[in-house]
Amino acid sequence: MTVSSSDLTVDGVTLSAGARRLVQDISLTARPGEVVGLVGPNGSGKSSLLRAVYRVLRPDSGTVRVDGDDAWSLPVRRLARTVAAVVQDGAADFDLAVREVVAMGRTPHKRLLDGDTAEDTRIVESCLASVDAADLADRPFDRLSGGERQRVLVARALAQRPSLLVLDEPTNHLDIRHQLQVLGILRALPATVLVALHDLNLAAYYCDRLYVLSEGLVTASGPPAEVLTPGLLGEVYGVAGEVTPHPRTGAPQVVFLPEERVPAGSA
Amino acid sequence: MTATAASPATTRQDSKVSDEQPRSGRSFALTLSVLAVLLVVSATAAVAIGSVRVPPGQVWGIVTHAVGLDWADPVWSRARETIVLDVRAPRVLLGAVTGAGLAVVGTAMQALVRNPLAEPYLLGVSSGASLGAVVVIVFGVTLFGAVSLPLSAFLGALATLLLVYATARAGGRVTSVRLVLSGVAIAAVLTALMNVLLLISERGNEARAVLAWTLGGLGGVNWGTLWLPAVALALGIGVLLVQARSLNLLLAGEEAATTMGLDVARFRARMFVLLSLVTGVLVAAAGPIGFVGLILPHLVRLFVGGDHRRVLPTAALAGAVFLIWADVAARTVAAPMEIPVGVLTALCGGPFFLWLMRRDARRKTEEGVA
Numbered sequence: 001m002t003v004s005s006s007d008l009t010v011d012g013v014t015l016s017a018g019a020r021r022l023v024q025d026i027s028l029t030a031r032p033g034e035v036v037g038l039v040g041p042n043g044s045g046k047s048s049l050l051r052a053v054y055r056v057l058r059p060d061s062g063t064v065r066v067d068g069d070d071a072w073s074l075p076v077r078r079l080a081r082t083v084a085a086v087v088q089d090g091a092a093d094f095d096l097a098v099r100e101v102v103a104m105g106r107t108p109h110k111r112l113l114d115g116d117t118a119e120d121t122r123i124v125e126s127c128l129a130s131v132d133a134a135d136l137a138d139r140p141f142d143r144l145s146g147g148e149r150q151r152v153l154v155a156r157a158l159a160q161r162p163s164l165l166v167l168d169e170p171t172n173h174l175d176i177r178h179q180l181q182v183l184g185i186l187r188a189l190p191a192t193v194l195v196a197l198h199d200l201n202l203a204a205y206y207c208d209r210l211y212v213l214s215e216g217l218v219t220a221s222g223p224p225a226e227v228l229t230p231g232l233l234g235e236v237y238g239v240a241g242e243v244t245p246h247p248r249t250g251a252p253q254v255v256f257l258p259e260e261r262v263p264a265g266s267a
Numbered sequence: 268m269t270a271t272a273a274s275p276a277t278t279r280q281d282s283k284v285s286d287e288q289p290r291s292g293r294s295f296a297l298t299l300s301v302l303a304v305l306l307v308v309s310a311t312a313a314v315a316i317g318s319v320r321v322p323p324g325q326v327w328g329i330v331t332h333a334v335g336l337d338w339a340d341p342v343w344s345r346a347r348e349t350i351v352l353d354v355r356a357p358r359v360l361l362g363a364v365t366g367a368g369l370a371v372v373g374t375a376m377q378a379l380v381r382n383p384l385a386e387p388y389l390l391g392v393s394s395g396a397s398l399g400a401v402v403v404i405v406f407g408v409t410l411f412g413a414v415s416l417p418l419s420a421f422l423g424a425l426a427t428l429l430l431v432y433a434t435a436r437a438g439g440r441v442t443s444v445r446l447v448l449s450g451v452a453i454a455a456v457l458t459a460l461m462n463v464l465l466l467i468s469e470r471g472n473e474a475r476a477v478l479a480w481t482l483g484g485l486g487g488v489n490w491g492t493l494w495l496p497a498v499a500l501a502l503g504i505g506v507l508l509v510q511a512r513s514l515n516l517l518l519a520g521e522e523a524a525t526t527m528g529l530d531v532a533r534f535r536a537r538m539f540v541l542l543s544l545v546t547g548v549l550v551a552a553a554g555p556i557g558f559v560g561l562i563l564p565h566l567v568r569l570f571v572g573g574d575h576r577r578v579l580p581t582a583a584l585a586g587a588v589f590l591i592w593a594d595v596a597a598r599t600v601a602a603p604m605e606i607p608v609g610v611l612t613a614l615c616g617g618p619f620f621l622w623l624m625r626r627d628a629r630r631k632t633e634e635g636v637a
Contacts, residue, residue, distance in 0.1 A: 034309075039422050051522070054522075054525070054526045055525060055526070056522050057524050063593075075530075076525060076528055076529065076530045077529075078528075079528070080525075080526060080528030081528070083526070084526060084527075085522075085523075085526040087469035087520070087522045087523055087526065094383060094571040095568050095569075095572055096515075096572065096573040096574065097572060100515075100572070100573070100574055102627075103521065104515060104516055104519055104527055105527060106529055107512050107513075107515075107516055107527050107529075108527055108528035110512065112509050112510075112512075113509065142630070153523075159528075160527065166526075
């Protein structure tokens with residue numbers, strides 16, 4: 001088992017739900033080891049695009065290639081050994097312990113009747129520890145708080161030992177400390193990461209490159225400092241804002257200016 | 268995170284050590300052993316109890332004698348031997364097989380539709396199977412010989428399961444409310460159809476017999492009709508155990524299951540066929556017996572957790588024990604009259620269902636997603 005990083009190439013993907021177009025002709029790349037962020041307002045198509053990558057929403061046209069292989073032609077299980085995801089999908093009401101939930105991540109590496117090995121146990125425990133959740137191991141999953149659940153789901157994805165990790169708003173429900181922690185983990189992974197994020201400042205700090213989606217189209221892409229501009233904030237989000245390099249981190253920092261409080265003459 | 272790769276050799280070596288899962292492993296083995304003992308004791312007692320009481324020792328004497336072991340002197344009467352071997356033993360075995368089968372089907376169904384209230388009877392699947400069986404009886408179909416009845420029950424079960432699932436599913440989700448309501452509504456229609464068939468049928472006596480059967484009962488079974496339910500159960504448990512990991516993945520949600528390597532649509536379709544097959548065969552043999560598939564899986568999860576590798580075998584044993592005793596009660600509480608066992612399981616199951624529903628509502632309120 002090796003932990004490596006994959007190359008993701010999304011080429012001209014169009015997605016729809018029934019008659020409704022979700023995203024239109026989107027192309028995107030993530031090179032091995034990169035952390036690529038998807039940002040954009042709600043309903044801009046971030047989740048849909050991610051779902052096409054983790055093989056839940058089939059593109060009408062276009063291709064999703066992981067290391068050159070068409071993700072939609074590979075067997076589901078084969079893809080799951082390379083691509084893991086943290087998705088927005090509620091869990092049902094069943095009594096699984098946290099360690100059992102994380103152990104699920106080992107499934108694509110198992111044949112039908114394989115038992116859990118000591119190696120699996122070790123991986124599960126190290127993944128739990130890496131999201132600061134080792135003490136939750138024996139707790140029932142459905143009694144955890146939203147933030148605890150989210151960290152456990154990240155641990156489960158890590159347990160798959162993916163070389164491409166896809167995450168849909170992984171910082172939802174997390175308090176600030178754990179937001180930073182989870183993104184820090186993603187940053188440190190050898191795997192390629194594609195992550196949809198709400199918070200532009202977190203995206204700017206943790207991602208190598210950003211794609212900005214708006215109404216199903218890519219509006220801008222590139223390094224955060226090039227992409228995040230007051231013009232873009234106005235165009236995509238419909239808000240006024242200032243972007244300045246942070247004095248210590250150097251990452252672009254976005255401050256929104258609610259319209260009624262914009263000082264006269266500054267717009 | 269330090270992601271060090273271990274050599275395959277260590278992995279294989281260590282696999283023995285970890286088979287003794289620290290926490291749940293031991294209690295699982297204990298639970299299984301206790302239930303296995305309980306099953307043997309229950310089966311013995313159930314054969315012994317009845318209008319003619321047979322001492323438990325003699326039960327085993329008769330049984331071992333019948334299979335050619337001379338462990339006990341044959342001091343019993345011929346009539347007693349008939350009661351044990353030809354009347355009670357097959358009935359108790361059918362009870363065990365049916366109870367195990369329904370519990371296992373209920374367990375899997377709850378994972379497949381991702382809803383804790385799923386169960387063959389509540390979802391109308393048993394009614395579909397009954398209608399299928401009644402069609403064969405009323406119209407005297409004998410196209411496929413002895414398996415016409417179970418075959419038709421299987422097809423009725425499968426059609427109903429697909430219909431209920433399709434009706435309850437909207438936007439990729441199956442809510443409890445829609446699931447149970449569509450199950451109830453479809454079951455009502457199917458039961459009405461079945462009653463019409465029975466009323467217009469010219470075979471008056473048969474209709475009465477069928478009516479009794481639709482309440483669920485284990486009477487009238489013999490060795491010749493026992494093998495099919497037993498084979499269906501063995502097949503069902505075997506396949507489900509092999510697929511236990513995949514059932515576990517479904518607990519995480521359909522999308523998440525896909526990302527962990529499960530082809531959800533294909534898997535669910537195959538499992539629906541399997542569950543309908545088991546349900547159809549069991550209903551053809553014992554009538555629609557409700558709530559076993561609801562009560563047992565949930566009780567068992569309290570003891571062994573939610574992992575299907577543990578829930579399935581435990582639920583099978585517990586379901587067998589449960590239905591054996593339910594049938595003993597059915598035979599004895601109003602003796603010499605016999606209460607249909609399905610009536611008794613509904614008496615226990617209805618309140619259990621309500622409790623489960625309230626518990627889920629409470630949990631959802633606590634989470635603020637009511």
